[in-house]
Amino acid sequence: TGVQTCALPICALGADVVSGSRSEGNLDLANLSSVREFANSFDKCDVVLACAAEICTEKGETSVDGFDKTFATNHIGLQALLSEIEERNIHPSRVVVVGSKLERNGLVDPDIVRREHGKKLNGRPDKQFTPVKHYGDTKLCNQLLTTTLAERWPGTKIFSVSPGMVDTGLWRNFPVWFRGMTWPIRRVALRTCEDASLGVVYACASEEAGKEKSGSFFVDGHVEPASDASRDAKKAKELWEVVEDLIRDRGLE
Numbered sequence: 001t002g003v004q005t006c007a008l009p010i011c012a013l014g015a016d017v018v019s020g021s022r023s024e025g026n027l028d029l030a031n032l033s034s035v036r037e038f039a040n041s042f043d044k045c046d047v048v049l050a051c052a053a054e055i056c057t058e059k060g061e062t063s064v065d066g067f068d069k070t071f072a073t074n075h076i077g078l079q080a081l082l083s084e085i086e087e088r089n090i091h092p093s094r095v096v097v098v099g100s101k102l103e104r105n106g107l108v109d110p111d112i113v114r115r116e117h118g119k120k121l122n123g124r125p126d127k128q129f130t131p132v133k134h135y136g137d138t139k140l141c142n143q144l145l146t147t148t149l150a151e152r153w154p155g156t157k158i159f160s161v162s163p164g165m166v167d168t169g170l171w172r173n174f175p176v177w178f179r180g181m182t183w184p185i186r187r188v189a190l191r192t193c194e195d196a197s198l199g200v201v202y203a204c205a206s207e208e209a210g211k212e213k214s215g216s217f218f219v220d221g222h223v224e225p226a227s228d229a230s231r232d233a234k235k236a237k238e239l240w241e242v243v244e245d246l247i248r249d250r251g252l253e
Contacts, residue, residue, distance in 0.1 A: 004019070004021075004023075005197045006049060006051055006197045006200050006201060006204075007019045009197060009198075009201050010049075010201060010204060010205060013201075013205055015046075015047075015205075018041065018042050018045075020038045020041075021052060026038055026041070027052075028077075029052050029072070029073045029074075029076075029077025029078060029080075029081070030054070030063040030064065030065075030067075030069055030072040030073040030077060031063065031064045031065065031077075032065050032076075032077065032080055032247060032250050035077050035080045035081050035084065036080070036084060038081070039081055039084035039085065039088070040084075042090075043088070043090070044090060045085065045090050045092045046092055046093050046094075047092055047093065047094045047095075047096065047204050047205075048081075048082070048085065048092050048094070048095045048096070049096045049098075049200070049204055050078050050081075050095070050096070050097045050098060051098040051200065052073060052074075052077075052078075053073070053074055053098065053135075054069060054070050054073035054074055055070060055131045055132070055134075055135045056068075056069050056070045056131065056134070057131045059126065059129045059134075060119075062119065063076075065250050066117065066118070066119070067117075067118035067119060067246065068118060068119050068120065068121070070131075070134055070135060070138050071118060071121060071137075071138050071141070072118070074135070074138035074139070074141070074142065075138050075141040075142060075145065075243070076118065076243055076246060076247065078097070078142070078145070079145060079240070079243050079244070079247070080247050082095070082145075082149065083244065083247065086152070086153075091153075091155060091156065092156055093156060093157065093210075094156065094157045094158075094159065094203075094204060094210070095146075095149065095153070095156055095157070095158050095159070096159045096160070096161060096200065096203045096204050097142050097145065097146055097158075097159070097160045097161070098160070098161055098163060098200060099139050099142050099143055099146075099160040099161060099162055099217065099226075100135070100136065100139040100162055100163075101162050101219070102132065102135060102136035102139050103136060103139035103140040103142065103143045103226065103227055103230055104136075104226075104227040104229075105133070105136050106133075106136040106137040106138070106139055106140025106141075106227075106229070107121065107122040107123075107124055107137055107140070108121045108122055108137055108140050108141055108144070108235075108239065109121070109122045109123060110235065110238040110239045110241075110242045113239065113242050113243070113246075114242045114245070114246075117246065117249075118243075118246045121134075121137045121138070121141070122137060140227070140229060140230055141239060142160065143160060143217070143226050143227065143230030143231075144229075144230055144232070144235060144236040144239050144240075145236070145239075145240070146158050146159070146160045146215055146217075146226075146230075147215060147230060147231055147232070147233060147236040148233070148236035148237050148239075148240045150214040150215035151233070151237075152240075154214075156214070157210060157212070157214045158214045158215055159203045159209065159212070159214075159215075159216050159217075159218060160216075160217050160218070160226070161199055161200050161203045161217075161218045161219075162199075162217070162218070162219045162224075163197070163199055163200060198221075199218060199219070199220055199221055202218070202221050203218045209221075
C-alpha cells in the first residue's frame with residue numbers, strides 16, 4: 001500500500017519511478033534472491049525510497065532465508081538492496097527510509113543477532129514479545145542503518161521519516177477479531193496512507209529537505225532527534241557488519 005501511495009505523487013512531479021513490492025511481484029525484501037534480481041533491473045537511481053514494512057504477529061516466523069521474517073523484510077532486505085547499489089557504483093542523491101517513532105522503544109544487540117543467525121534481535125524474554133515491540137526493534141535497526149549509511153555514503157543525503165500512525169495494510173496481519181474491534185478507532189484516529197505519504201514525498205523531493213543534514217529524522221516535515229540508541233555510531237557499524245555477514249553467508253555478496 002505504501003509503495004503505490006508514495007509512488008503516485010512522485011510520478012506526478014515528473015520522476016521516472018521503478019517500484020518494487022510483493023504485490024507487484026517483482027520484489028520481496030524477505031527473499032535475498034528477489035532483492036538481487038530487483039537490483040539488477042536498473043542501472044541508475046537518483047532517490048531510493050524504502051517504505052516496505054512487515055509486522056508478524058506470531059513469534060518465530062522466518063523468511064525463506066531462515067531469518068526472523070519481520071527483521072528480514074524491514075531491515076536485512078533493505079541493507080541487501082543498498083549493498084547491491086553500492087557494489088554496482090550507483091550513487092543516488094538521497095536515500096529515504098520510512099521509519100517510526102516506535103524505534104525509541106526498540107532493542108537490538110548485534111552480538112545476539114550474530115549468535116542467533118538473524119532469528120533474534122535482543123535478549124527480551126519470549127513472554128514479553130508483542131508484534132508492535134518487535135516492529136519497533138526493527139525500526140531501531142533502520143535508524144541505526146541511516147546512522148552508518150550517512151558515514152559510508154558521504155555524497156548522498158540519508159534521511160528517515162516517521163509517517164505517524166497510519167491505517168495501512170499492515171493491519172491485515174492481526175487476527176480478524178482484533179481488526180474488527182479496532183476498525184472504528186483506526187478510521188477516526190489514524191492517518192490515511194495518502195495523508196501519511198506527504199511527509200515521505202517531502203523528504204524525497206523537496207529542496208528544503210535536501211538542505212538538512214544527512215542522517216536527519218523527519219516528522220511532519222520537520223527534523224526531530226531520533227533516539228540516542230539509534231545515533232550510536234559504534235553499534236550502527238557493528239549491526240551493519242553482522243547483517244553483511246548474514247547476507248554473505250547466503251551467498252548474496
